[in-house]
Amino acid sequence: MKKALITGITGQDGSYLAELLLTKGYEVYGLVRMSSDDNMQRLKDIISNKNLHILYGDMTDESSIYNAIKTSLPDEIYNLAAQSHVGLSKNFTEYTTNINAMGLLRIINVVTFLGIDKKVKIYQATTSEIFGNAKTDLLNEETELNPSNAYACAKCYAYLLAKCYRKQGMFIVNGIAFPHESRKRSDKFVTRKITKAAVKIKLGKQDKLSLGNISVRRDWGHAGDYVKAMWLAMQHENADDYIIATGITTSLKELCIKAFNMLNIELEFKGEGLEEKAYDKKTGKLVLDIDKNFHRPNEHKNPTGDISKIKRILGWEPKMTIDDIVKEMIEEDLKLEN
DSSP: OOEEEEETTTSHHHHHHHHHHHHTTOEEEEEEOOOSSOOOGGGTTTTTOTTEEEEEOOTTOHHHHHHHHHHHOOSEEEEOOOOOOTGGGGTSHHHHHHHHTHHHHHHHHHHHHTTOTTTOEEEEEEEGGGGOSOSSSEEOTTSOOOOOSHHHHHHHHHHHHHHHHHHTTOEEEEEEEOOEEOTTOOTTSHHHHHHHHHHHHHTTSOSOEEESOTTOEEOOEEHHHHHHHHHHHHHSSSOOEEEEOOSOOEEHHHHHHHHHHTTTOOEEEESOGGGOEEEETTTOOEEEEEOGGGOOTTOOOOOEEOOHHHHHHHOOOOOOOHHHHHHHHHHHHHHHHO
């Protein structure tokens, strides 16, 4: 039986990955940060599985990482733990760097100290944010790095660290994932903020939704699809870097239209820029407006992932469309609100 250690197992990706690995017969160990709050909600469907083991620790504490790796002696380590909110990273620069950059270095140090650095495989969760405002919209594994925020800078460090130690013989995969969503997504992220607000507006529990620049486009996929790509990359004989995306972009405005349409609310937009607003076409009620405070500096306009490499080498491609993803989130939010 293969053994895997997942850091960040209580997150969106970690919980989907744990479910996947358990179905494939793995013994799964999850590193969880101690909290007085219940942070196991995303694991509720598998928490009683006899092959799932929770280990408490913190990515800022090398001794707890040491204990987790020594206890699990994993064949595969998936480093998914992160301070994952781009917008908040400007207010928590040191913390973001400590988790997102130094966390991988601590894992590398521990597996080297334990003498398993040539045996264990490591997956590093990287992000399309490392490309920043690239010169081209279609981004691949050779696109120049150009981080434009603290989150991206920290992820860049880990990305380069993985490539460095790979050259020294370690098996470390960089999965360069574009934005990915699901019913497990936190409402701190704009996609879930939109679907939650749409549902509350439909039910009369919220007046309107405020957003920033709704013209920006994103290449959104589903977390369940993306963890399959992570696993496939770890099964290949050689470690490499892979773009994980869909190759299709959707604007925030289009996403709003899709979300409200699924609730039988047709949006009518009026105005431009900061003055743009959306109304319920049937009632004339204002349901969406623009707040300049939500505009992100150095906003990336239209980053699209080129998945030709991962399709060619691993045979992976996404299954879920943006319509599937929005529908799933809307249904989950309706269930939660009711």
